[in-house]
Amino acid sequence: MINLTIDGKKITVLDSTSVLDAARQNDISIPTLCHHPKLTPFGGCRLCIVEVKGIPRPVTSCTTPVSEGMEVTTTSPYLEDLRKTVLELILSDHPNDCMVCEKAGDCTLQELAYFYGINPPIPPLEKGGRGGIFAGERRVYTKRDGNPFIERAMEKCILCGRCVKVCDEVMGVGAIDFTYRGFKSKICPPYERDLDCVFCGQCVAVCPTGALTGKMWTLKGRQKEIKEVDTICPYCGVGCSITLHVRRNEVIRVSSKDDTINEGWLCVKGRFGYNFINHRDRLTRPLIRIAPKNTKEAQKIRSSEDKTISNSQPLNFSTSHVFREASWDEALDYIAEKLKTIKEKHGPDAIAGLSSARCTNEENYIFQKFMRASIGTNNIDHCARF
Template sequence: MVTLTIDGKKVTVRKLSTVLDAIKKLNISIPTLCHHPDLTPFGGCRLCIVDIKGIARPTTACTTPVSEGMEVITTSPTLEKMRRTTLELLLSDHPDDCRVCERAGDCKLQELAYFYGIRENHFLGERRIYKKRDGNPFIERDMEKCILCGKCVRVCDEIEGVGAIDFAYRGFRTKICPPYDKDLDCEFCGQCVAVCPTGALTGKMWKQKGRQNLKEIDTICPYCGCGCNITLLIKRNDVIRVTSKPETINEGWLCVKGRFCYEFINSPERLTKPLIRVVPKESSAFSVQQTNPPFLSLSKELFREASWDEALNYIADRLKEIKEKYGPDSIAGLSSAKCTNEENYLFQKFIRAVIGTNNVDHCARY
């Protein structure tokens, strides 16, 4: 363990901790834009600068390891002036777009500009203008709003293990992009969207659906048995965005399905009642018009709506009939990764103990 002093207060942290870790342990707040606790320190935004006794210039707290007896000052008029200047530089070629930006109200850059009261900018000059918009299906990449904090690059490499994007070009032209500046073609997990501190990365389906006064509902992702925790953001009874919190079992990380594939919830094509497939008798001409309730046509097959009681009785009768006629091994059960462990356990129990066969499998084995 290492003991150091921060703003006159003693704190003990583990060896290999950074000065920023020690500052956070004391609940002292200093600005950061490129820092993420799960990612390699980067020191790119230069906002977490602190004075350390014995070091001539201010030093980035996120990249400096602690040492025994270190004396750190986190705030002074000079440090605050430098932070403000750094912010002005970051904003000098940033679009004045908060009015329509999907991230407004949830943007760390906007929050810091507000905190430091940056209205005028001394460094206005050339602006980066990228006319091309990425044609990928999920992620809106508005690189004019990118502050080159590198969080997206690190999360893609270190958490997702994909490395789909990186820094390209040099100097003022530096840009985050996929190889050869092509359209993004990756896992579309959206981890990069989740860590981006600005409106540079957002969900394409978020557009103009709502930013504030969203109702939050914590729930479990319906897609697979991993059971990731998700938070539904709801406006006027519609799910308009899905996020996940860092304190959850999945640490806020999701896959493409959990993060972006929620629009089925409000789809008018969703099945809301059981359907029973109808096999027309060869002898009699089948007429859709003569039936009541009307038949539905799905993938060239014909179905009719039924109540749950009717559907379940039908399934039970047919299984009994097949078992009696051809034996239990003529039946097989295929379960789903979308079910819970308990539901899958009950399903195999039903197939083994009630039907009497070991022909049971699970779609995840595909």
């Protein structure tokens, strides 16, 4: 254990804790932009600078390990002035278009700018606009990434490096990195191609500004009006905890909290595959087939209905000719009767059951129990195997 003083408060923390963590564990707040608790410290935003007795210049608290007897000052007029300069510099190269930004209300940069009372240079959306103390040239990127999931507004990027780190350290993918030098530095995929990765969206989750957002979130509503609903991802047996962001009874975004079993990380399906919830083709009631099973006859119906039908929309055409809506009671009775008939006529092994990893463990357990005990067959399988 190490004993040190932060802002006059005597504290004891574990060896090799960073000064930032030591402060935060003791409810002393230090502003940060590039730091993420689950990623290795970066030391790029320079907001977490603190003064340490004996060291002539301010040091970043995220990268400085504690040492015995250290005396740390986290706030002073000098430090706050430096932090303000850093924020002013960041905002001098930022579109400052918060009124139309997806991230507004949920943006670390916006929050810090508010607390430090920074007037961004105006006018906001032009290259080379003047105003504000450090006003000057602004990066403008007109080319947009053509990938289907992640909106990359690189002019809003503050190069905190969180996305690069999460992609490398957590995902092991390394799809993006820093490119170019100086003011032109930019984070992008190799050769500035369109992003072509696994689209887990972890980068989107850790981005502290509006530089990375989901394409499907656009104009769906901002954080203020959103109701958050915690649930489990229905996609696979891993069972990640997810949080649905619901606005007017529509899921507009999915995220995951840090303190969950999956530590806030998700995959492409969990994060971006929520469209089915409000999709018009989703089955919300049981359907009982009424159409003839003879394929020739079915085709005849199909062609008479609509000439433009394709395989990708099997249910959009003439649903009423193939299926009819039924109540749950009716549907379950129908299935029970059919199963009974088959079992009587051909024996229990004529029936097989296939379950899904999208079901919960309990549901899968009940299903195999039903097949073995009620039907009496071992013909039971599951995409992840029983």
